[in-house]
Amino acid sequence: MLIEKELMSPGINLVQHQNPEVPGLMFLRGSLNLVLGHLQDRNNPQIPIRAETATVKEIHSVLYRERSDKAGLSDVRPSCEEMLDICRQIMDWSPRTAHPHFVSQIYSRADLYGIGAEVIVAALNNNVHVFQLSPALTVIEKVTVEYLSDVFGFGAVGGAGYAEGAFVPGGSLGNLHALYVALHKFNPALREDGLPVNGKQLVAFCGEGAHYSIEKAAMALGIGRSNMRKVPTDTDGRMRVDLLEAAIIESVAHGETPFCVCATAGTTVLCAFDQLVPISEVVRRYGLWLHVDAAWGGAAAFSPRHEHLLNGLDQADSLTFSAHKMLGAPIQCVAFLVHARHPGLLQRAMSLDAPYLYQNSTGNRNAEPDLSRMTLQCGRRGDALKLWLMREALGDAGLSRRIDDCVAWAEGFRSEIQLRESKGSGFILYKCSFSTVCFWYVPRAMLPVRVMDLEHGTADWNVVDEIPDKVRNEMIESNDCMLVSYGSTTGLPRFFRLGLSSAPGTQAQCSSSIEIILNHIENIAERVFAVR
Numbered sequence: 001m002l003i004e005k006e007l008m009s010p011g012i013n014l015v016q017h018q019n020p021e022v023p024g025l026m027f028l029r030g031s032l033n034l035v036l037g038h039l040q041d042r043n044n045p046q047i048p049i050r051a052e053t054a055t056v057k058e059i060h061s062v063l064y065r066e067r068s069d070k071a072g073l074s075d076v077r078p079s080c081e082e083m084l085d086i087c088r089q090i091m092d093w094s095p096r097t098a099h100p101h102f103v104s105q106i107y108s109r110a111d112l113y114g115i116g117a118e119v120i121v122a123a124l125n126n127n128v129h130v131f132q133l134s135p136a137l138t139v140i141e142k143v144t145v146e147y148l149s150d151v152f153g154f155g156a157v158g159g160a161g162y163a164e165g166a167f168v169p170g171g172s173l174g175n176l177h178a179l180y181v182a183l184h185k186f187n188p189a190l191r192e193d194g195l196p197v198n199g200k201q202l203v204a205f206c207g208e209g210a211h212y213s214i215e216k217a218a219m220a221l222g223i224g225r226s227n228m229r230k231v232p233t234d235t236d237g238r239m240r241v242d243l244l245e246a247a248i249i250e251s252v253a254h255g256e257t258p259f260c261v262c263a264t265a266g267t268t269v270l271c272a273f274d275q276l277v278p279i280s281e282v283v284r285r286y287g288l289w290l291h292v293d294a295a296w297g298g299a300a301a302f303s304p305r306h307e308h309l310l311n312g313l314d315q316a317d318s319l320t321f322s323a324h325k326m327l328g329a330p331i332q333c334v335a336f337l338v339h340a341r342h343p344g345l346l347q348r349a350m351s352l353d354a355p356y357l358y359q360n361s362t363g364n365r366n367a368e369p370d371l372s373r374m375t376l377q378c379g380r381r382g383d384a385l386k387l388w389l390m391r392e393a394l395g396d397a398g399l400s401r402r403i404d405d406c407v408a409w410a411e412g413f414r415s416e417i418q419l420r421e422s423k424g425s426g427f428i429l430y431k432c433s434f435s436t437v438c439f440w441y442v443p444r445a446m447l448p449v450r451v452m453d454l455e456h457g458t459a460d461w462n463v464v465d466e467i468p469d470k471v472r473n474e475m476i477e478s479n480d481c482m483l484v485s486y487g488s489t490t491g492l493p494r495f496f497r498l499g500l501s502s503a504p505g506t507q508a509q510c511s512s513s514i515e516i517i518l519n520h521i522e523n524i525a526e527r528v529f530a531v532r
Contacts, residue, residue, distance in 0.1 A: 023080060030084045035115075038091055042098035042109060043505065045513065049099050051092035053479045062089060098502075100513050101482035106268065106296050106436075106499035110330040113393045114386040118330045121382040128380040129372035130357060137382035138371055141167060144384040145335065147391070148321065151301050152294075153314030154339045164346040165337035166374040167383045171295035172213030174320030174336040175262070177376065179204065179217045181318060181338060182260040182289035184349035191349070195222050203251045204260040205229045207239030207274060208490070209267035211293055228262075236433070237272030237489070239263060245282045252286075260289040265310055265319075266297020269487035269497060271436035273297055276312030284315075292316040295334070296499075297434060299326035302396070303403040309434065317342065326406060326435060326501045327399060329386040336375075347373050405503035406435040409510045413437040413498060416514050424448070426522065430495050437498045438487060440464060441471075441521055443529040463529070465493035471524045482520055496521065 041047055063086070078086070096102060098109035110118075126134035128141060145165040149155050154163035168174050183190050183202070195202065202223050206214045208230045218228035229251070231244045244261065251258050261283050263274040276292065283290040292313060298321040300306040301313070313319065316339065323333040338346045351373040358370055372378050391399060414432040417439050421427050428449065430438040442449045446460055468486030475483055487497035504513050 026080050027083055030080065031087055032119075034084065034088055034091065038096075039098070039112070039115070042096070043100065045100045045504070045516065047096070047099070048479050049095050049102060049475075049483045050479055052089075053477070054093050059093060062086070095483060099482075100504035100509070101517055103498045103500060103517065104483040104485040106501055107325050107331065108502040109328060110324075111328040111386075111390050113389045114329040114333070117386040117389045121385055124382070126382060128382050129378055130359075130370040131368040132359075134382065137385060138369060140388045141371060141382070141384035142369060144388045145337065148335050148337060149340065152298065152310075152319060152321070152337065154319070154337050161340045161343065163337040163340050164342070164344070164374065165335055166346075166371055167380075168334050168336050168375055168377070169381075169383075170332050171211070171293070171320050171322045171334050172216060173376075174295070174322075174334050175211070175213045175291070175293055176217040176220060177336045178262070178291040178293075178318045178320060179214075179221055179223070179260060180376070181346060181349045182291060183221065185289055185317075185342070185345060186257075186259040188348070198257075200255060200257040201227060203227050203229060203256045203258045204262060205231055205244060205247055205258065206262040207231050207237075207264055207267070207272075208233045209237045209239075209270060209272055210262060210264050211268050211295070214262050214293065227256075233272065236431070237267055237270035239274045239279070241275055241278045241282060244279065245285075248282070248286050248288070258286065258288055260291060262291045262293060263316070264297075265292050265294040265300070265313065266434060266436075268296065269436075269489065270431050270438060271297060271433040271499070273300075273309045273434070276310070276315065278312075280312050280315035289318070290316045292319045294319050295322040296325050298322075299403050300434065302327070303400045303407075305400075305404055306407060306434065314339075323387045323390075326403060327387070327390065328402065328502055329390060333383045333386045335384075335387075350374055350376060402502075403435075405510075406500050408507075409503040409514075410435045410437050410498070410500050412510055412514050413500075413518075416518060420518070426525070427518065430492075435500045437500070438495050440493070440495050441467060441525050443467075443525055445529070461493050467525055467529065468494045468496050470528050471496075471521060474524050474528060480520070482517055484517070484521065 095104075097107070102108050121137075124137070126137050128134040128137045131138045144167075146162040148165065149163035155161060168177060182204075204218060204223065204227065206228060210230070215225050215228050219225050229247055231239045231247055234240055248258050261279065263276060263279050265273050265276070280290055294310070294313070297309065298319065300309040318336065318338045321335050321337070323329040323335070324331045357372075357378070372380060394402070410432060414429060414437055417427045417429045417437070421429060426442040426444060428440040428442060430440060432438070442464060446463065449464075472484060472486060474480075485497055485499070486494050488494045498517075503510055
């Protein structure tokens, strides 16, 4: 109460105030007001994605201040108001990911309950590595892992037990954990002895559309990027199961040791879902570990309408799921799970004794779980609170509705693009899968062009390839009221890719956004490519 009264006192000298907490609390109050003001406009499609654009040099000139000496003892510090002005400027430079027309990447607006959880986690500053230093957040993480275990079918046969798991800092780190656990399952002696194993090269497999973090994990673990073998995909972007099996057979014939297959549920570009049932059959036939990168497409499990896309996921040994994508938790909120058919494996693979940290007085580690035993980390944030609070507030029905709305929005884009294509406009639909829509826009001067013309190279491939990049750059440079992204696949010109992770509201609002976004792409493309 004393500090609260001091905060309300007019004319206080923040820098020289006798209570050193007062300046920081004044800044905190002001920064929270900035955040609330920023969020107040989140549904307004009329405001630009960014309030201001700036170059690296311009940003640097504002943020960098010369120090008067190395010790900093005589520095003139900015006032609370000046610091808040700098923060306001930082926010003005930053893209509004909550904007209804931010469809640049496969994430967008942060859920408000999740933002509240983020504030609580920061204020508590609990380190979720040992139970005694984060008892509530530890239990919340355990409960949330059990919840996800049920959602993804990772419980033991008959429903007895749950998956082991933990929240990790990003989907890429989840995939790194997966390869490490797969290695440990293959040969527990790797913990002590390291690579190689019996003089044979370890090999893993993924589809050509897999996230690049799979290759990075192979690099980091010493397996080698070239030994993460990429299996060709079919026309829908799914790993070809026949070629996967052929690659495994060939690897064994060359004296190598395959140990893991990394499938994908919702690839980054085309949102393709690998066929998990036949893949799991191949994996079991050769005794390999099956990991599924479900960072994007795992959201389908929350919707009864779309969970069929994940058929066979329960046969996987591990998975990565990012709740900060389609569910809308603030970045980052990622779970890594190991199926309950491998009880205790995750902790055996990760845990080391550290008496200065693990000091459970009961001697019973199961009674008071220390979650850093489940990951490669020591220091850990309470990220699970975000998803836990969101589920409490929205319920399973609310989370399901969020997924269904996004898919319906994507279907709206697909229908409108096909309608415009049928009328002879420059739009050409390529793929629509789950909540991702891929398409080309071809300037009027080049029409008529069809998908087969692009696939067979009979159209002006180079010009079509330039269009998405030039349109996106035009949006960025003109500080436009929308932001889109593009993708590419082997042998085709680049195309617009809308990864839709947050529908803008009612059906009418979604329809309006579809019209605005497509019209804007068309107008910019026609203007930029008017004279060639």
